[in-house]
Amino acid sequence: MGSSPFVLDFSDVTLDDLPLVGGKNASLGELHRHLASAGVRVPGGFAVTAAAYRHVLDRAGAWARLEAALDGLDVDDVADLEARSARARQVVLDAGIPDDLREAVEPALGRLLERYGPDLRLAVRSSATAEDLPEASFAGQHASYLDVGRDDLYVAMSRCFASLFTARAVHYRRRHGYDDLSVGLSVGVMKMVRSDVASSGVVFTVDTETGHPDVVLLTGSWGLGENVVQGAVDPDEFHVHKPTYRAGHRTVLHRRLGGKAVRMVTGASGPENVATPEEDRARYCLGDAEVLDLAGAAIAIEEHYGRPMDIEWAKDGVDGRTYVVQARPVTVAARAATVLERHVVQEHGRVLVTGRAVGERVATGRVRVVRDSRDLAAFEAGDVLVAETTTPDWEPVLASASAVVTEQGGRTCHAAIVARELGLPAVVGTGDATTTLVDGTEVSVSCAEGETGRVYDGRATVHVDRVDLSDLPRPRTRIMVNLGNPALALRTSMLPCDGVGLARTEFVISEVVKAHPLALLHPDRVADEGERAALAALVGGSGDGAAWFVDRLSEGVGMIAAAFFPRPVVVRMSDFKTNEYAGLLGGSGFEPHEANPMLGFRGASRYAHPAYEEGFALECRAMRRVREDMGLTNVVLMLPFVRRLAEADLVLERMADLGLVRGRDGLEVFAMCEIPNNVVLVDDFARRFDGLSIGSNDLTQLTLGVDRDSDLVAFDYDERDPGVMAMIRLAVEGCRRNGIHSGLCGQAPSDYPEFAEFLVEAGIDSMSLNPDSVLATTRVVLAAEQRVAAAAGDGAPLRA
Structure with a gap:
């Protein structure tokens, strides 16, 4: 296309040209040439090469002045860095754009004008030859200019060349071991996308x-x-x-x-x-x-x-x-490691601000509020940098911070990217950090508690678990996790586990949906005017409460299922008690008052009952969306609190009518085994389900006749009671006898190592644990399996 050593059309550029056109332009050219057929759209444009940049400095005889400007620079001296980098930029700006370079650019510019018309506006972007590399991104280090007219193109080019010597770029290069004068800069000139x-x-x-x-x-x-x-x-x-x-x-x-x-x-x-x-x-x-x-x-x-x-x-x-x-x-993203490190906040002060968590660490330091670059002079190593937002100019100071807190931003903003690269915890998008946090006070910044990052007053007590996973074998017994919060799903899925043994829909309904399903279906039957207004605001312009419920529940469950895919995720249909349903937005008018909700209208008894059948239909719609539309067929459905065989038959029939047919498209349906009747009639229940998951919490309550919510009789509640353990053993044996899956998803194995050992000896197929006990319990299970195997004279029943 008539290209010169100084100008290359994107269509003539590939990744092999990185030394000539820089990382950004090389990648754009690669996309143009190889991925347009895959539907990847890239604006048309061309690259002014790094050879052109060097030609500019050669023609001006500027190299010696550049070297003098940076000679003896102390990059840790912020004032010296700012002064010398400004001097270097001026050297480049003074060099201008020579006529022979303009003559090389004009034909390429003409082709763009011919393609897009005379009203074309340009994006002029820097592309350094040490940029967008796997080991160093140089994100935000160099200048870009948008909405540039053709008359201003050469000014923008000159400023891009000069931006190779911003203070942030110089500091970044020195930290990564690059020589300032050996790095070149190309400029990308492309159609501006009217975003x-x-x-x-x-x-x-x-x-x-x-x-x-x-x-x-x-x-x-x-x-x-x-x-x-x-x-x-x-x-x-x-x-x-x-x-x-x-x-x-x-x-x-x-x-x-x-x-x-x-x-x-x-x-x-x-x-x-x-x-x-x-x-x-x-x-x-x-x-x-x-x-x-x-x-x-x-x-x-x-x-x-x-x-x-x-x-x-x-x-x-x-x-x-x-x-x-x-x-x-991507230069920095958490990767599966042989050593798993988990920060656990044990004690902390009051929460001062919250935002989006970046990273998984906790750090403590003194607050330093930075409102503009003048405040950086007071910043000391180990301080917590607090700002409305950060800019690439602050990179030298960020490198010495213990943590970063910003009022604005999301997980892909500059502060988040730099914090990950530096290994710092960051809480972004707090909204009010610069006014709430006080200069000089000690705070703890926690990003170890899920999606929400928290800044605590004072010094938090933090325990760091470090576990070497490189030699941790997998036991025969499937180790699964209990999980309800979709925000924790991706992080939890990185643990060495076999899936989710209990995904609680109640968390998604209460925290994401927020409203009673029948109130969303029938807002006109909600008596309180304020609640009706809140329901309307929740649903938004569509006014379709049913769709709101289905979409939010399916997205919450889908996030958990996707995180663990293709490992199984056992999703328990809603198991609120009536008082808990009544606490949802608009719920009080749809729920009866019960003296003992624990033993009342809960679990499977609701699903085919006229008082809740419409709500159950919405739950089933959501589960069909997860399995069919989202394609997450690793979801196993589970019914809670199934009291009687007739009840099981009625609910399974109702589910089939709603499109959830056991066996179709691989759908498995489990039942909770948490009522003595489930154990007494285990063979009959086993014929109706693909697996039973023992809920040791309720089974203990009903076997011992102890209200597990009562402090007065808490001393009588113990999953390790011989009667409870006998019931569990009978349930496991019944599952094995009928060739279906047996699992346990109660609290006991997370709390008591000896209970986990008992489950192994009983021959259970899986146990589902709290995430924070997975590693410790895995070790207990491995040891127990070794003992069982030794007693039987077999080899250790481990998995690769």
Whole structure:
């Protein structure tokens, strides 16, 4: 295409050209050449090469002045770093853009104008030759300019060249061992995607916090992408499950609505932030089809590169299409390690602020509120950096912080990326950290408690568990986990376990759905006007409460199932008591008052009863969506508190009528074994189900006649009572006799090692534990299996 040593069209560029066009441009060229057929859309453009950058400095005789500007630099002296880097930038700016380089650029610019028309606006972006590498991202280190007209192109190019010597870039290079003068800079010139009138954001092809490889995490907000990258907004989040996407399922796995308080638009003097209208804050910046389109592009890019990728996207508000505007390898993501380290907060002060957790660590330090770069001078190593947001200019100081707390931002913002790279815990998107946290006070920043990060007053007591997994064999007994919170699913799935033995839908309903299913179906029957208004606000503009319930419950369960896929996830249908159902939004008018809800209208007895059959139908719709639409066929359904055989038959029939037929498409249905009648009639129950999961909590209560919620008789409640253990042994033997699965999902094996040993001796197939006891109990189980095998004269029954 008439290219020169100074200019290459993207269509002529591949990854092999990285030394010439830098990481960003090499990747854009690679996408142009190899992935357009896979539906990956990239704006047209060209690269002004690193040879052109060196030519600029050669023609100006600038190298000696650059070297003098940086000679003897102490990068840890912030003032010296700022002064010398400014001097180096001025050397480059003074060199200008020579005529022969302009002559090389004009034909490429002409081709862009011919393709897109005379009103074309440009994005002019830096692309360093040591950038977007797997070991060093240089994220945000160099300048980019948006909405550039052709008359301003050469000024923008010169400023991009000069940005190779920002203080942050110089510091970053020195920290990673790069020589300042050997790194070159290319400039990408491309059609500007009009995301200023649409939306933009970032896609990661792994989960950023856990390194889970099977999900795509997409974040986005209204307007230009700088706000998402720099953490100036709380963005929307979407997850897509890669294995089921590849199998042909097209469903957004999980979503979270961000605040999106501001949007960046193109103003008269350049990009500027304006307040986001309330109606736009309340809706997602992308539709499902657009999320899935971008997820498909991200998966194709990851497969082409053969490694996890960090991708910037933008939607053009004029043509309505989404584009990939950058793709680089993920430099830092948690990875499965041979040594598992878990921080456990044991004691702490009051919670001061909360936000999105980045990382899985806990750190303590003194608060240092930074409102602008002038405050950085007072920052000391080990301080907790607290700011509205961070900028790449602060990278030298971030490297010495113990933790980072910001008011704005999501999990893919600059603060989050840098914190991961530096191994720091960060809590982003707190909203009020700079006004709530007081300079000089000691706080503990915890990112070890799930999706929500917390800043505690004072010094928290933290225990760090370190376990070498490299030589930990898998026992014959399946070790599973109890889980209800979808926000913990990805992290928990990284434990050495065989799946989820008890996924509690009650947590998803109470924390995500928030409302009683019948109140969502019949808001007109909710007497309280305030509750009706709250239901309407919860459901939003659609007014479809049934769809709200189905979507939220299926996304919560789907997140858990996807995290562990293809390992089994046993999902227990709702097991609220009537007083707990009544506590849901709008629930009081649909529930009777019972003197003893523990033994009342709960479990399977509700499912086919006229008082709740519509609610159960919604639960079944949600489970069908998880298995059929999302493709998560690893979900096993489980019925709780099945008192009688006739009740079991009635509920199984009702489920079949609602499309959940046991055996169809591999659907397995378990029952909780938690009532003495389940044990007495174990052979009859076993013929109706694919497995029984012993609920030791209720079985103990009903065997001993002890209310497990009563403090007065707590001394009589003990799962290790000989009578309870005899019941469990009979249940396990009955399952084995009938060839179905036996498991236990109660609290006992998590609390008592000797109880886990008993289960092994009884021959149980699986036990489901609290996540924090998985490793310790696995060791107990291994030892018990060794003893059982030795007594039987067999080898140890271990799995590879």
